Amino acid sequence: MTTAKHQILIVGGGTAGITVAARELRKGYADVAVIEPSSTHYYQPLWTLVGGGQTKASTTERTESSVMPTKATWIKKAAFAFDPDNNTVTCADGATYEYDVLVVCPGIQLDWNRIDGLEDTLGKDGVSSNYRFDLAPRTWDFIRTTRSGTAVFTMPSGPIKCAGAPQKIAYLASDHWRKEGVLDDIDVHLVVPTPRIFGIPEIADNLDAVIADYGITLHTNSEVTSVEAEGRKVAVKSIGEGGTDTTLPYDVLHVVPHQSAPNWIKSSPLSTGDANGYVDIDKYTMQHVRYPNVFSLGDAGSSPNSKTGAAIRKQAPVVVDNIDSFLKNQPLGAKYHGYASCPLVTSSHAMLLAEFDYSMQMTPSIPLFDPAKPHRAYWYLKKYGLPFLYWNLMLKGLA
Numbered sequence: 001m002t003t004a005k006h007q008i009l010i011v012g013g014g015t016a017g018i019t020v021a022a023r024e025l026r027k028g029y030a031d032v033a034v035i036e037p038s039s040t041h042y043y044q045p046l047w048t049l050v051g052g053g054q055t056k057a058s059t060t061e062r063t064e065s066s067v068m069p070t071k072a073t074w075i076k077k078a079a080f081a082f083d084p085d086n087n088t089v090t091c092a093d094g095a096t097y098e099y100d101v102l103v104v105c106p107g108i109q110l111d112w113n114r115i116d117g118l119e120d121t122l123g124k125d126g127v128s129s130n131y132r133f134d135l136a137p138r139t140w141d142f143i144r145t146t147r148s149g150t151a152v153f154t155m156p157s158g159p160i161k162c163a164g165a166p167q168k169i170a171y172l173a174s175d176h177w178r179k180e181g182v183l184d185d186i187d188v189h190l191v192v193p194t195p196r197i198f199g200i201p202e203i204a205d206n207l208d209a210v211i212a213d214y215g216i217t218l219h220t221n222s223e224v225t226s227v228e229a230e231g232r233k234v235a236v237k238s239i240g241e242g243g244t245d246t247t248l249p250y251d252v253l254h255v256v257p258h259q260s261a262p263n264w265i266k267s268s269p270l271s272t273g274d275a276n277g278y279v280d281i282d283k284y285t286m287q288h289v290r291y292p293n294v295f296s297l298g299d300a301g302s303s304p305n306s307k308t309g310a311a312i313r314k315q316a317p318v319v320v321d322n323i324d325s326f327l328k329n330q331p332l333g334a335k336y337h338g339y340a341s342c343p344l345v346t347s348s349h350a351m352l353l354a355e356f357d358y359s360m361q362m363t364p365s366i367p368l369f370d371p372a373k374p375h376r377a378y379w380y381l382k383k384y385g386l387p388f389l390y391w392n393l394m395l396k397g398l399a
């Protein structure tokens with residue numbers, strides 16, 4: 001039985017959901033509802049700086065009610081199932097909502113269990129991850145109290161949100177240890193699944209120089225498969241040419257989990273049906289490939305861009321324009337070309353702003369600086385400028 005009907009129904013009130021809701025209302029659509037179970041909204045990009053001791057976790061959270069557009073209907077529930085043939089979404093409490101247009105953006109699932117032995121040791125004995133609000137401060141506790149030994153930083157294979165975050169924390173930690181005069185006593189390892197540290201050669205060259213400067217051992221084409229908490233060891237497996245098969249001891253371990261679509265999306269008719277199971281959309285129009293009144297963006301969508309808030313800033317206007325065209329029975333004219341940006345913090349005072357599109361061509365917004373090199377001004381942009389833009393403009397549908 002249908003509980004209520006809304007013209008535009010949005011699943012997920014995170015970065016994507018709130019941005020789209022605000023833009024729809026500004027465009028003049030009055031009946032916009034957001035299904036979102038959480039009372040708290042997070043600005044996740046700052047979790048890297050929390051783990052690196054540069055800011056407090058409390059600066060990254062606000063109440064969901066403070067970001068929800070006042071004219072949107074907030075359905076404070078978890079969505080549970082889609083029936084796109086009947087234009088309905090069912091929530092965990094059994095309530096069913098009907099829509100004219102559905103926007104699916106409930107974020108990504110962190111698959112901690114895909115690394116054996118990891119879940120039980122998270123937050124304890126030197127093991128942490130900036131991918132959880134509660135754990136990011138633990139990362140800093142472990143970094144700050146380490147004076148010698150071995151530190152291991154890992155990145156998993158497959159799409160993840162903010163692919164730069166696994167390496168940024170290695171640089172922030174090394175910078176801190178250098179300032180403390182203990183970097184020479186810490187053996188730092190960075191394990192990545194890719195052939196190089198970054199997909200754009202000019203940027204990879206400069207990051208290789210940063211890595212060499214800190215004395216970090218980089219293991220490319222490799223990933224961590226298990227954690228043995230008692231012996232404080234991780235197993236590293238080669239997944240490509242020149243990869244490493246070894247066991248590394250650790251005193252500090254920063255792990256980024258494998259990621260995929262939430263399980264209930266994977267098993268829904270909206271999924272691509274492959275192992276990652278994201279919402280199956282056209283990568284330019286963001287419209288579902290089988291259900292024309294369904295759109296998706298953000299981390300849950302199948303478009304092959306780098307999964308970042310920066311990408312959502314460019315996707316949201318495309319989704320809103322194309323929904324408008326769809327509702328007016330016009331051809332969809334707006335296109336997203338894969339823009340994403342990755343603010344790669346290389347120390348506590350420098351950052352490289354990698355901006356690129358589907359073709360992996362660099363697309364710098366600020367032509368003043370060499371986009372392949374770290375700059376001090378970008379660090380201020382990361383710590384102060386981008387959070388300001390996020391809370392005050394992007395979530396209000398103004399940028």
Ligand SMILES: Cc1cc2nc3c(=O)[nH]c(=O)nc-3n(C[C@H](O)[C@H](O)[C@H](O)COP(=O)(O)OP(=O)(O)OC[C@H]3O[C@@H](n4cnc5c(N)ncnc54)[C@H](O)[C@@H]3O)c2cc1C
Nearest residue numbers: 012014015016044045078079106107162298299308309310
């Ligand atoms: C450590 C870290 C560093 C990052 N650094 C950067 C960076 O420097 N730059 C950058 O641009 N991006 C960065 N990101 C990525 C960025 O935060 C995400 O790409 C972005 O938040 C994704 O937005 P989203 O709306 O798709 O998902 P989210 O913002 O995660 O929102 C998903 C929402 O859906 C809700 N939800 C979940 N399940 C349900 C359900 N069943 N029903 C209804 N709602 C549900 C959740 O409660 C949540 O509010 C970083 C992320 C992390 C973790």
